[in-house]
Amino acid sequence: MAVTIKEVALRAQVSRSAVSRTFTDGASVSTKMRKKVIKAANELGYAPNILARSLTTRRTKLIGLVSNNFDNPFFLKVFDLFTSGLQDVGLRPLLVNLTSETDPAQAAHMLRQYSVDGVIVASSELPAIFSKAFKEVNIPIIESFGMISEDTSDMHCVSIDNKQCGRMAARLLIKKGYTNIGFMGGPENVSVSRGRFEGFKEVLKSHPEIQASYSYAESHTFAAGRKEMLRLLKSPTAQAYYCGDDVISIGAISAIQSTGLSVPEDIGIMGLDDIEIAGWENINLTTIHQPIQQIISSTIELMEAILEEPDRYPENRLFPCYVVERGTLKNQ
């Protein structure tokens, strides 16, 4: 059984309040008192119970880290940086895995039961209904890596500039000399896909000489990318594709190779994310780099700010990306 404040108080011959105060910064305790208490606490191996404390302070330092992207290597990095980043500022991530069956209200309910101080939604394709549900139970929430859209204007978002990515991709393909290019996005109904699509199309408006086609993979997975590319390969294809993300890209490459064609000789491919795998020589994918560390640091800073000031005016923080050229596009 863990040692409690009462036992420390007893051993140090002081009141429980005194013990409490020594472990609360900013509280008024004399040096002698503090010394006595610390001594007793160390001898007993005491540490204040944060959960009991939270009852009065109303702060658990628990942050719900919510995602449904547990199959995309990009998000492993996201979890890595979020967990260590949160730990560094004294917050603790309570991981929530939302599957398609999860009831949004249920999930929100659960997070409230655990009195999380805030929620970070780290997902590229979570239905807006989830954020709504969290919002309703009045938990501070930040959306990271997705979901910037008209109906989230009252939410805090930290994300990449998807439109800019779309533009950058189209410009790169055109610069490379491709005259017939394709957009093969992630799921059509998710906001990140829409943003990238808009940016892509925008550039094409001023390039009437370029032919373009559009399609979507069912999800941000290897299998979906492969499947969609196999479908495209049944008809004449574009010369190069900008894919929804890196795993979709790798799936597409696999499909292309399986039909005897090669990348980039026959068809060019570019992705988005710049996951570690994209840099592996066996993959060597040209892609757009997301400044993942910056996004996460910014999200955590914003969370700390919101915890201080819950009614903070919502803001969208957008981070620009940049192209990383590797070997899956060639000059025409």
Next chain:
Amino acid sequence: MAVTIKEVALRAQVSRSAVSRTFTDGASVSTKMRKKVIKAANELGYAPNILARSLTTRRTKLIGLVSNNFDNPFFLKVFDLFTSGLQDVGLRPLLVNLTSETDPAQAAHMLRQYSVDGVIVASSELPAIFSKAFKEVNIPIIESFGMISEDTSDMHCVSIDNKQCGRMAARLLIKKGYTNIGFMGGPENVSVSRGRFEGFKEVLKSHPEIQASYSYAESHTFAAGRKEMLRLLKSPTAQAYYCGDDVISIGAISAIQSTGLSVPEDIGIMGLDDIEIAGWENINLTTIHQPIQQIISSTIELMEAILEEPDRYPENRLFPCYVVERGTLKNQ
């Protein structure tokens, strides 16, 4: 502000105990009472505060999920299955990311402050000192995916049978007709590497005609696999290598290809884990499959059992693996 038991009691015109009892299964409440309370609770949107409850019940349903493998895609799947599996039985994962700088005592301390009911260490290469530290603060702990060794005989472990894997690998390589084979493990000082090494060597004892060599990658990463293979390539190599895991294998393949050689024509490679990526056509790695779902289900079941019976006698649960033949070994 969340609605509390007091408000529900007031609205339902009953005592707080009555409300508490309706939300505690097994407690004695009449049907009428329960109905009244449920009605009030629903109208108010009440849910019991688990953290407050934990003060008296001594159960938070929080489970520390501890790992330092945040860079291996295999562990993304591990986190996926653990989080959803724990959720399914009403437990909540508190994710802890241990980096090399983390102080074991500090980490244990933190988990105790949050009164986690138990800890699952999901890691293939965590120094034993960590489990020791957790053990010392008296938190039930299970080691999953690693660390079975002499000094953990007083711990619960759920893992694959590493020795069997080593044997299986050696046998496969021999069966394929290779006569000069290599073991290129993960870090030498971690128990999983040792187990696999032992199994591998054991088979070779009864095959004096086979030449074998041994080396180790620095970590379970692409970069380490690549580096170690580049080193090996400076001298005459074996005909095929059994690598520490899949990412090491893929790094090794990359190294081999970068010197103009090819896999499996010039050098054969096999891994262990069977991560999703291994099945991607562009990788197509022959490997040993870990029954990850079974290990995780078993770990969770064991955790539930331990929570019921804290002094349960420690056990090691070992799961056999099986070979998945793909394209990185050929018949000699």
Next chain:
DNA sequence: TAAATTTTTGCAACCGGTTGCAAAAATATT
């Protein structure tokens, strides 16, 4: 040195729940 001011301390109430116990209510037995 006495009075005024500031700092430190403990008391007691509270945070949001649970639970042993005894009284009250409902049900069963005679």
Next chain:
DNA sequence: AATATTTTTGCAACCGGTTGCAAAAATTTA
């Protein structure tokens, strides 16, 4: 209908902390 038994209920104490308030102690000022 009276009594015995069982079930339901509320009281009050407790879980491990924090905190407003007033008294006590220490320090400053006159």
